[in-house]
Amino acid sequence: MEISYEKEENKKISRQEGKSRKGGFRTMPFIIANETFEKVASVGLQANMILYLTKEYHMSSAAGTNVLFLWSAISNFMPTIGAFLSDSYLGRFRVIALGTFISLLGLTVLWITAIVPQATPPSCNPTVEACISAKPAQLALLYSSFALMAIGAGGIRPCSLAFGADQLQNPNNPNNERLLQSFFNWYYASVGISIMISVTVIVYIQDKAGWIVGFGVPVGLMFLSAVLFLMGSSLYVKMKANKSLFTGFAQVISAAWKNRNLALPPRDSDGWYHYQKGSKFTVPTEKLRFLNKACIIRNPEKDMEYSDKTSWNVCTVRQVEELKALIKVLPIWSTGIIIGVTISQHSFPVLQAVTMDRRIFTEKIKYPAGSFGLFAILTLTIWVAVYDRIVVPLLAKFTKRRKGLSNKERIGIGLAISCLAMATSALVERKRRDTAIREGLAHKHGIVSTSAFWLVPQYCLIGLAEAFNAIGQIEFYYSQFPKSMSSIGVALMALGIAVGNVVGALIISILDNVTKRGGKVSWVATNLNMAHYDYYYWILCFLSVINLFYYLVCSWAYGSCEDIKDWDEDEVKITEELSILDLKGSPLVYPGSPLVFYSASGI
Template structure:
């Protein structure tokens, strides 16, 4: 048929729906119209004005008289008109939620699964309750942590010995290098936490970081296996010239391997604890208790990996060579990837919500640039919506309405009085659109700023823990390390605190905490800050014990006339075990308490970054240890005096004075923490206090 012969009518673009007119010489016969039902007007459904001049709108509207210019057109059959329903304009998510409120039964009789709001599975699909999350999912995280910490500590615990014997560094250089390496690794946990909150899920960050750590360990393994990549062998003897330390490209290769490993470790530390904690529903008592148990067993698994590292891996390094030691670490981190991935179908991961650093910076800048008279209060209509808006938007349009007042989408409360100066950041008419802040964002930033002093008060404790991998190892190297016919490597000394943690963690979770719950009548039993404070007290005791043991060790060396001898002193290394036991106990209480404290107190959009503060505290503790060594040597070496931490050997060091100094500083730090803990108000005070 010749379509060009058909009469064509100029059609104006409709304001409602773009329904094309029917063209054809023989249209189908119109169907009979129901007497009791008329079609809705499209422009009414879409809130658009009708177009009376449009032949389309006139054809759709059956009760309107057709214009003369369209009189020749046949009646438009209803077959070509879409019958719109209200459900067409409802989101499937809202429809599903309405069905779920009735127990999961939908209007059509089908049963809809209940989803975890804000969480996805490993394929970025919505996570489903009953299928994703829970202790089963967290168990894969715990096993992966055993392998990851084995890979990390197999090197870190004996790295001082490797640098001294293989790279020809002095004891002070070795200690500084190790503390810098470990400090950087833990500090990069903040980067891993940032990526988990802003860019990727914790699931993806772990897999990427594990691969980076694997590549760094491969570099270290290749260097340790190739004599051409190592400095020349040198036999250290009394009175001989010092050996030439590693330099040039060989030194560059050493540090490339170390800091690639540190980057991977940081990513893992910043994502893995949060990923495990995300598997529990914090809105139920059972979920909160499960999360607390997870953090306890996370430290337990840290210790299990450390136990294998400081026994089997260290023995291999000392007796079979460092290429085998690095090889064990490489295999361990490689195995952790499939172990972690095996739980993929059970995981749920928090959806990244954007950079928390941008939010913090925006709120601080908005508060600083606000007018002096712009402080929000109840009198000017500022209210805080502690729940997210229905649309999930953080735009000020969700909160501000004409008249310079703010309306909360749901429940509203008065602005919190803590850090009230930040309330100025909430302006319904901000000076700059980029500085528009919601009240929820301001409250989130307040929480972060309030936990920072607690974070700072734990740095000194981690400075004490840094001694476990530096001076304490060097102390043990000068002592008798034989147990019967077995010679224990000095780097295996952490076996004492590690074993104690492995024994104490289940007792704490299954005996101490339930007993405390019955006594206090609260859900927590022992609060986070009480756990942290217990760890700080134990660190003070540990430093005092370490000073007393060092005095005894030096007295034995003096009495035996072995101050300049390289032979082992006639004193067993079990004396060092006492300081390890106290520091290990401090680590158990403090690390588990910090991880749970930061995760539970932080805003949901900042949890990975906040949890990483636990590792940042460790990092700054290691850095502070290096700074203290430098400052102490500089201050005590003036006027021709020998510095406390310098000498031909450790026997000539005044290490006991350094330990007493650490003890005093730890006591002052505890007083600072005590003031903060008394004044701190928990975000979930009802849960903490019962």
């Protein structure tokens, strides 16, 4: 027995020594390069894609915008699946590797559509002739590239940050928290720089060198990303997959359904509910009482076999309360759907910018139409820094709260600013359209004398609305959930934007079909001067105002949102969590970082 014990100890020591030789800061260039090049490749394509769809595939403005809305929706939904696969089955390394190669394949297919003439309809001038629509096979090739890129993003985005932190996780190192913070800083800096490069350099290349070169550069960058990531394979710490939190939610629902015919025991009864030893949660709360049946002990002898674990037949009281916490925030989460529509308005402003005066100082230099999203990014980034360093200390003196504004107040302010953003968009478009009609461009394409930089205020307001609302949402979820659910907050944010994109596509489809009846010109017609995009923006403004009042009702109904103090975190193995984040749950971002929202909203 002593010999076997010594062998076992030697095995443990050798495993620890082997693990210590892996990971560390030497792996950071490979991981950060992978995320950086993926961002440059993907975000750069989204900024200008509406022009590719309308010019090369002869899509109407409404049809092209719907395609991009749905592409963005899938791209924001897939990270939830990627996180689940990473946590439950494949592990982060495999999911990132698969996502990288699938993204590369998607980019390559898109590049082929630009290279092969038969992949797109014949070229034509829509101002003098009727253009031939794309064939089903041509659209299938295009849509397959979008689908592959969305699937690839679902593998990279939810795992990259967590995988990088895995390389630095060392509880025995007293400087571990500082190392992690240093990694986070470098990670966010690289992502921010890559996104700014995407909406400027990549868009400029597409405008000046054409689609073949403009799509070829992202393919080359993505190939470099894949090569660099695999070069560090032998150096990585590769954590094994563990049970996902989503599985725990499914277990509660399953157990509650199986016990649906059981009567709930009296409130003051003892010994009827299953809970882990030492837990503060021994009796479930009265809210959503139907879920309490999931933790009722039906057979004491059999169910007590699960005293230290849960099953599909009986769950702990804590598990039930975690699911209740998630359900409780859903009304406030739903208020993020409409703002998800407004912050994803990238296609129509690009089409507007194409028809406006984009000159900078001289006739030869023109600002790229797809690069105006840069102003939203800069506004968001600058405001986050100013708010954190200047505004919060000033507000704290008056509100007597450390954070200045509460999370719910920040969400509400973001919703209010989104109303102003849409009103500004409508007024600017009205000014552009009136100028076009006055200059005789009502029934033909042309450049109006109105400066395209009139679009800057609406982009700045969108960036400001996102800074308040999106970050407020994330911090709100983090304050209401236990640490074991920290990944759920960002997953909800991404899911809200995904649903918002679907709603945005639905609004455009309904508006297009209704307003063009009787031979009338659609409000979202391809000819912006004959259309009424200003009416479209006013509709979004109206929906945003209704959404703001809906939020006020939800916020009032939710009640106090004091940070949860009574979650017994010792129960969920804090030793497995990192000092700052619950990276075991594959969060999409670090809380409070604005950079994730650039990815989520597709700027």
